[in-house]
Amino acid sequence: MFRFVGDPIENMLGQERTDADVERLRDQLGLDDPFLLQYWNFLADAVQGNLGISFRQGRPVVEVLIERLPATLELAFISALFAILFGVLLGVYTAIRSKGWLTNLILTVSLVGVSLPTFLIGILLIYLFAVELGWLPSFGRGDTVQIGWWTTGLLTISGLKAIILPAITLGLYQMTLIMRLVRSEMSEVLNSDYIRFARARGLSERTINFKHALKNTLVPVITITGLQLGSIIAFAIVTETVFQWPGVGLLFIDSVQFVDIPVMAAYLMFISVMFVAINLIVDILYVIVDPRLRIEGAN
Amino acid sequence: MAMLDIKDLTIEYPDRHGVFQATKNVNLTVNRGEILGIVGESGAGKSTIGNAVMGLLQSPGRIGQGEVYLDETRLDTLPFEDMRKLRGKKIAMIFQDPMTSLNPLETVESQLVETIELHLKLGSAGARARAVSLLDQVGIPDPEQRISQYPHEFSGGMRQRVVIALALAAEPDVIIADEPTTALDVSIQAQILDLIRDLCREKNVGMILVTHDMGVISQTADRVAVMYRGKLVEIGDTKQITQNPQHEYTKALISAVPPSNMRIDRFQHVGFGKEGGGLKEFDLNNHWLGQGRSDEKGDAAILQIKDLNKVFKSTSGFLGSKGVETHAVRDVSFEVSTGQTFGIVGESGSGKSTIARLITGIHKPTSGQVVFEGLDLLARPKSRQDLLTKRQIQMIFQDPYSSLNPRMRVENIVAEPIIVNNLAGSRAEAISIARDLLQLVELDDTAGRRFPHAFSGGQRQRISIARALASRPRFLICDEPTSALDVSIQAQILNLLKDLQARLNLTLLFISHDLPVMRQMCDQIAVMRYGEIVETGDAEGIFVAPQHSYTQDLISLMPKFERLG
Incomplete structure (x- = not known):
């Protein structure tokens, strides 16, 4: 199957190479072993925490990934925060005021968020805020601060400015999705019997909307949102490319171009682990929010 | 003031x-x-x-x-x-x-x-x-x-x-x-x-x-x-x-309102500005509906149920925790005689609807026997005749709003069983039989061309009955057929079922929680609780002199609406 993606040796050695160099390197990397043996070696190393050596950089893959990870996680975290905060707020607003010009405006604009592709939104934002207005940087991560092995851009002004556009680009689609989900769930909950009964007991609209209705709305919203957070990390590839954000997504794209197979494999494994971990957290949250599940589990 | x-x-x-x-x-x-x-x-x-x-x-x-x-x-x-x-x-x-x-x-x-x-x-x-x-x-x-x-x-x-x-x-x-x-x-x-x-x-x-x-x-x-x-x-x-x-x-x-204290033959005055009328007259000897039908009556059991059991298992949970078993039907046996109405009464969760589903094959029983006209319904059908026999059991569901396909015209809904089972020579003939059936359940001539949403709950239940009749059944299972309907509509549907039963010599299995309705409809009644039959007997006997303490409770607690004379 490596034949389909090209020969990494071609890229690793320059023009000035001898056949002996090629053979030596190929043997050193184990690329001349049979496919099954290579796979076995990969698995055996992987369970011991060794994901191989990057063909491009010549350093252990784990080290390369860990170095890039904070950038991606910070970007994903900020954009998820943005998506959830505004998604829920706007969703609740449009559900409570189901008829109003602002609701209609929000819903119309949200259609744009759903239908425009991520890279186009990114480019439009760069054009408006970086090129025309010059308020925000168009690429990179700004200044970073080192805390142990973690580098953070959230503690410097330039780092904070740099994360705004990529976070919006990455989170916009999720935000509109969460908003529409919250809106439809909440309108359904607001028509339910227990909300009518709460009104009949004279509870104030605020208690009804935010105590009784919102919590019930969140039960199904948590599932979808959790799944979406997984895809925020996965979709970061496109955003990171557009903004030249030095995260794992950009690393992956570079590795694809360079046929850096160990890095690609490690990245894909990392994404899978993230998905599984997020789903686990979602399931636990579910139990915390919904008492009906707690009893089921106790039996 | x-x-x-x-x-x-x-x-x-x-x-x-x-x-x-x-x-x-x-x-x-x-x-x-x-x-x-x-x-x-x-x-x-x-x-x-x-x-x-x-x-x-x-x-x-x-x-x-x-x-x-x-x-x-x-x-x-x-x-x-x-x-x-x-x-x-x-x-x-x-x-x-x-x-x-x-x-x-x-x-x-x-x-x-x-x-x-x-x-x-x-x-x-x-x-x-x-x-x-x-x-x-x-x-x-x-x-x-x-x-x-x-x-x-x-x-x-x-x-x-x-x-x-x-x-x-x-x-x-x-x-x-x-x-x-x-x-x-x-x-x-x-x-x-x-x-x-x-x-x-x-x-x-x-x-x-x-x-x-x-x-x-x-x-x-x-x-x-x-x-x-x-x-x-x-x-x-x-x-x-x-x-x-x-x-x-x-x-x-x-x-x-079905009176709780007596059995009446038919409900009177049911048409105050509502649908209804007399049954349309058909000569059953010449009509399609009359073919392949016997007029035998009497004590011969058309349906026999022996030691029927159904256990539902909830799927086992995460980390191998054991699934919960629910014994929905437990050692149930009864017989239904040809031309009679057999009632099963019980509160929610008593397993009465599960029995209907076991007979019609929607669920498979855990153990027991269901014999219809001498044919074991649980065995794989051996011949075309077996399939024909099975088809003589039809069902009318509780909710007339969800049991009709909203995208099909009513005449196609009714004709579908005729066409699928090759009971008529051609499609055109099937449609014309469907129109006759719609008239038989007292719907007007234009009903067949319309879609289900154009009809009220009572009219939809009539369509369900027409569809059940389209397979020329001998045995109708009615699972709470009127509990979603208003009393005046309920009276009309119950009258219709009684009339159809008399004319077509149908046997009915009537499932309901409503005791006064049961009293009007049934010849025999079985009372169920927690999946078991606690008492079976002649309908009037059950109401006049209930034997089991649970039956006595049910009858003393039912809302009484008594009629004089």
């Missing part, structure tokens, strides 16, 4: 075609400690009155005309916030379905305390103490412990008690109860009605009891208002309304 005074109330729902009046010039009064029943069929506007009094009309509904007074306060013109403060404090409401009227994510305590603190200045300890005493008053055992539970940990009847406790939280003057027992089983219904009646007397609360059930009204209400299409047609003492109704509609309504 009356405590609650509704004067000349007209409620309007504007829509594209103009303004629909849900109620027209209704006058009602309720006194302290009095229960006023409002009775009527669906669409009569009875629930709307309650919502209007509460100031909770659903948009775009509005009060077009009239006044509502509670003591000296005029309610209908109060600003929203002032009205909100009266809700729960002066007027409270009880809803129909206890399963959906409590917030599933909050404990009973939090919902009670929240309401009490809102209306009474008791402090949080005082509010909790009051919450516990309320639960005690509505008859919930162990209120100290149970108050911290979530709604799903209560049974349906217990939840309705919690709802009543919530309604009583701030000692209201008036309670509006909208079908408070319709979703409950007979034995629970009797308890809740007793509770409501006692609380009204004890706390001197006025109540509007909205219901479609004449039995509930006649046992609970002091006075009754009868509504028909938004108009108040008659109001009077309960005894006068039930024994000596004056208005034609009241008479028709009362004659459509």
